Amino acid sequence: MGWKWINGSQMLWARKRILGQENCTVAMDGNVCRKALVCARQTVTNNRSSPFDNLTTSPPTPRIIISSMATSCSISSASSSFINKKDAGLCTPPSFAITISKKKKASRNIVSVMTPQTSERKPSTTGSVKTGMTMTEKIFSRASEKPHLTPGENVWVNVDTLMTHDVCGPGAIGVFKKEFGNNAKVWDREKIVIIPDHYIFTSDERANRNVDIIRDFSNEQNIKYFYDITDRGNFKANPDYKGVCHIALAQEGHCRPGEILLGTDSHTCTAGAFGQFATGIGNTDAGFVLGTGKLLLKVPPTLRFVMDGEMPDYLLAKDLILQIIGEISVSGATYKAMEFVGTTVESLSMEERMTLCNMVVEAGGKNGIVPADATTFKYLEDKTSMPYEPVYSDDQARFLAEYRIDVTKLEPLVAKPHSPDNRALARECKDVKLDRVYIGSCTGGKTEDFLAAARVFLASGDKVKVPTFIVPATQKVWMDLYTLPVPGSGGKTCSEIFEQAGCDSPRSPSCGACVGGPLDNYARMNEPQVCLSTTNRNFPGRMGHKAGQIYLASPYTAAASALTCFVTDPREFLH
């Protein structure tokens, strides 16, 4: 097996932690079949905030001081010898001690770990790249400061933004504190966005405590972006509170082309709509990112979905993604990037693109991505002033597979219980009787989703026949429901149209019942009912009761179905 160089910049975690230590002794015992080494490298820098700015990307010269266990010597300058372990019995393995001592405040010690390289290929540093890269590969390339990458490589990337919420935040914080120390500081107080959104409007004590935990942490770390809520009785009384994290991220300008966004939520992939790499991670990974601002990620190969044709006026992005998931199955995109291009995609608004990317994880996808264009830039104009640099897939980029879809041939779809890939035509499920309809969540609770539902109610003029729940994703969406005029309605707002149709009045913005949640959560399914919703998952028990049946559909289909109390193709009302 060959060697893989990990350069000093990739080991900033070790470096940062050793800072301030008088002595750090790393002893290695035993056989090292993969020839793992510990190299120490010292750089002198006074720049505490970005300690790795002045490091090169070329492989560091290995510098190991081998001393006996009893002595400690400081590592001052290059002198190299590899620890070349002979096979030794495990009983009494030889031990080597490497002591790194801190030299005054000016020096910074780095411990780099070299690991076996999986290939002999050196990073290309010259000239033109022979193979084009997909946009996901390019984002990884930039974030890992490597000129060229191919799928399958594991690289350390610099994280531009880390998001967490009330469900996973406490756990991630716990990991961070336990591993980096109770007094440790986060890597960058401006790159972390903490958004309570899941279990907010509940009397569940632990849920409320979890919001307290992320508040305490935000205060302690002086986190710049913490969208707090303290008055649960009146969400409008909380000026900072936003709502559903993925929509809040977009609306607050945290999503930018070319960047890396990680979040402790699987639907973080939503942000791929902005031409960035965005994916979900767990608490432990997040705890690590909190401390270091980096993560080891594997470059995913890309599946390309080319969607062409003029979008029929009875279809929405939800139908498109349900079509795709039904095509490739819930594991069809596992470990892969899903890239959405084509004339149809170009015609989609940002919110529709977000819906498309939102459910990428339902196909197992690592991330979804849409090339940034004029629509993207326009959306971002008033939301962020931070500079960004979009990337685009090369013409010669290699894709794992390419799917071509003529959207004019598609029809409104549902995903039947109990899997998002259990695809069926809405019109073929017209005998399925419903008990309730839910319109909300990051997938189907954005402003345009409600405008779409309102359009169907308006076209019908009738009242809904089942309880219809309206849960806007964020405060901004809520405001839009009450202020934006619905086209063709003579100036009525969504809220008025919903009211006239007999829907429940719009609720406090949050994730709501998409994820079930605490027992007193609004619209949680506490009985085995049949629900059609604009949400993203319909696995058993997703919205509460284990025997509940959930049909996933677009807002058009949801509104149409609410009017008939059966699963209904929206063309019944839209033509």
Next chain:
Amino acid sequence: MAAAASLANPTTFSSSVGRPGHHHQPSASVSTFNVSNSRKQRSFKPLISQSILASTSPVTRRTSIVAAATSDSSSSGSATSFHGICYVVGDNIDTDQIIPAEYLTLVPSKPDEYKKLGSYALIGLPASYETRFVEPGEYQSKYSIIIGGDNFGCGSSREHAPVALGAAGVAAVVAESYARIFFRNSVATGEVYPLESEARICEECKTGDVVTIELAQSLLINHTTGKEYKLKPIGDAGPKLEVTVSVHLPPGLALCKTYIEAMFFSPLLPTF
């Protein structure tokens, strides 16, 4: 093996300011990473015990690595096999079924809530699963090995899922394939070993079968049926990993060491 001889004065560190803070846990931790020891540690073994600063008895820190055992592993006293009764599930077991959303208010990094998570492991399975995974009132399951089908752990990224399984006493999951985030969380936390089977074992084994997993031979032996099944080797084709590392690290580095080992030394690395 002796730990590092020169124990530093346990200095505390704070990354932003040089002033000594104070930790609730001792800042110097002596940990032995015995990667060839496939017996995993729970996340809540205290990082070090108070007496550990006598450096002669290093604590085995949690190993978040599936170790490929080697023939030399005997003296390290490491477990290279799992033995117990298995619980069989089907395809696409999503994390909502593993740990339903209503229990996500439990924070995995709090020891008592970690324990509670174990009591709710797989409670979201539909009624078609007649046997409950964890008996009511219990915190652990009698099934230490889960056998699953495709796409195990799909859905939500909640790390509570592998944590709940680990807290319930699951040593390993053997599935045909995994969803990405669950797999990654399993390795990062070290709560369960996510092993892959070559064949569709979930159709040939039944809940309650007595099984043994031999990591060295990548084998699952069903003692009840007498059949053996090949597992995908946890080591990539290549030399087996055997690293025993005694480290004396500040807490921050401990995670990194574990994490880095998981990332770099784990034979599972290629499948991230």
